[in-house]
Amino acid sequence: MGPWSDDASIGISLFVDSKDHGVIIDDVDINGSSVDGVVKAINSVVLKNAPSNLKLTAHDIQNDIISATTIETTKAIINELGDDLFAILVDESRDVSNKEQMALVLRYMNNRGCIVEHFLAIVHVSDTTALSLKEAIESMFSKHGLSLSRLRGQGYDGASNMRGEFNGLKCLILKENEFAFYIHCFAYQLQLTLVAIAKNEDSVASLFQNVGCLLNIVGASCKRYDILRESQASRVAEALKNDELASGKGFNQEISLKRATDTRWGSHYGTLLNLIILFPSVIDVLENVGENGLNSEQRVEAQFLLQMLKSFDFIFNLHLMRNVLGITNELSKSLQRKDQDIVNAMELVKISKQRLQ
Numbered sequence: 134m135g136p137w138s139d140d141a142s143i144g145i146s147l148f149v150d151s152k153d154h155g156v157i158i159d160d161v162d163i164n165g166s167s168v169d170g171v172v173k174a175i176n177s178v179v180l181k182n183a184p185s186n187l188k189l190t191a192h193d194i195q196n197d198i199i200s201a202t203t204i205e206t207t208k209a210i211i212n213e214l215g216d217d218l219f220a221i222l223v224d225e226s227r228d229v230s231n232k233e234q235m236a237l238v239l240r241y242m243n244n245r246g247c248i249v250e251h252f253l254a255i256v257h258v259s260d261t262t263a264l265s266l267k268e269a270i271e272s273m274f275s276k277h278g279l280s281l282s283r284l285r286g287q288g289y290d291g292a293s294n295m296r297g298e299f300n301g302l303k304c305l306i307l308k309e310n311e312f313a314f315y316i317h318c319f320a321y322q323l324q325l326t327l328v329a330i331a332k333n334e335d336s337v338a339s340l341f342q343n344v345g346c347l348l349n350i351v352g353a354s355c356k357r358y359d360i361l362r363e364s365q366a367s368r369v370a371e372a373l374k375n376d377e378l379a380s381g382k383g384f385n386q387e388i389s390l391k392r393a394t395d396t397r398w399g400s401h402y403g404t405l406l407n408l409i410i411l412f413p414s415v416i417d418v419l420e421n422v423g424e425n426g427l428n429s430e431q432r433v434e435a436q437f438l439l440q441m442l443k444s445f446d447f448i449f450n451l452h453l454m455r456n457v458l459g460i461t462n463e464l465s466k467s468l469q470r471k472d473q474d475i476v477n478a479m480e481l482v483k484i485s486k487q488r489l490q
Contacts, residue, residue, distance in 0.1 A: 223235060238252050267306065285312055336446065336450050390408060392404070401454075405458065461485065463485070464482065
């Protein structure tokens with residue numbers, strides 16, 4: 134086996150002679166030098182001083198070390214939990230190989246009276262229907278000696294298979310344990326509600342649709358992004374020269390246009406904010422595409438968007454939604470603070486409602 138080992142399953146690369154030794158080798162070295170009295174004894178038999186056939190860099194050996202670490206860590210979490218009550222946080226997604234995965238986190242109070250959250254496991258599921266997820270959870274509970282009867286809370290994302298009224302995972306668990314109360318993330322709920330209500334207004338829905346088309350045009354090639362960056366850089370340089378912008382560390386950083394997603398907090402606000410900042414440079418890109426597009430379809434679309442961007446309705450709605458989302462973005466960030474309490478959170482909601490009115 135050569136000195137290079139790329140372990141895709143655990144996401145590390147090992148090269149003994151490089152500065153980036155990899156997770157396993159660094160862990161061996163740290164543990165081997167953490168206690169002064171044992172440093173020399175351990176270092177004399179590990180890594181470069183180890184026998185040529187005992188460097189612990191083989192694929193199978195590393196996976197064994199990781200498996201042993203996983204077992205011991207999980208055992209420590211289960212032992213700390215004991216027979217106490219707990220809640221679960223569940224999420225599902227696809228990995229890079231397009232396999233459905235489910236991650237489960239335990240939330241409970243430890244012996245010191247502190248609320249702790251510990252990642253328990255991530256498992257492959259055949260599909261992400263509510264029934265399959267429930268079976269995967271029950272299998273995991275059985276493996277670690279846990280019981281649904283001790284469950285006192287469940288938190289998921291907003292997907293229908295998680296929170297569905299009739300056949301969602303929430304209701305399947307509640308049928309077996311009526312005390313497993315469902316808790317939806319308030320910040321996430323705020324984002325979903327705001328986007329859904331806003332898009333019911335035709336002018337706002339048109340705004341986000343046009344912004345999406347704009348992002349497709351600007352981000353269609355590296356050349357267009359280069360035009361955007363160069364145009365913005367020259368404008369910033371001119372503004373600094375005329376003392377129109379403050380200078381200093383952290384000021385005037387390069388920004389870009391990012392696509393907004395309904396499930397990511399503040400993404401719509403960030404997209405609109407960056408568009409306002411980059412507005413003159415975006416106009417430059419559209420004018421360039423409108424004149425030098427590869428075909429008539431590109432040129433016509435760019436000219437249409439250019440005309441739309443300069444319209445009163447688009448600019449008015451752009452700034453209106455920037456102000457509205459700015460208020461709710463502050464509330465969303467406040468709701469995500471770890472030290473936030475329910476009384477203060479309700480007061481923040483009240484203040485935000487007053488500001489929106």
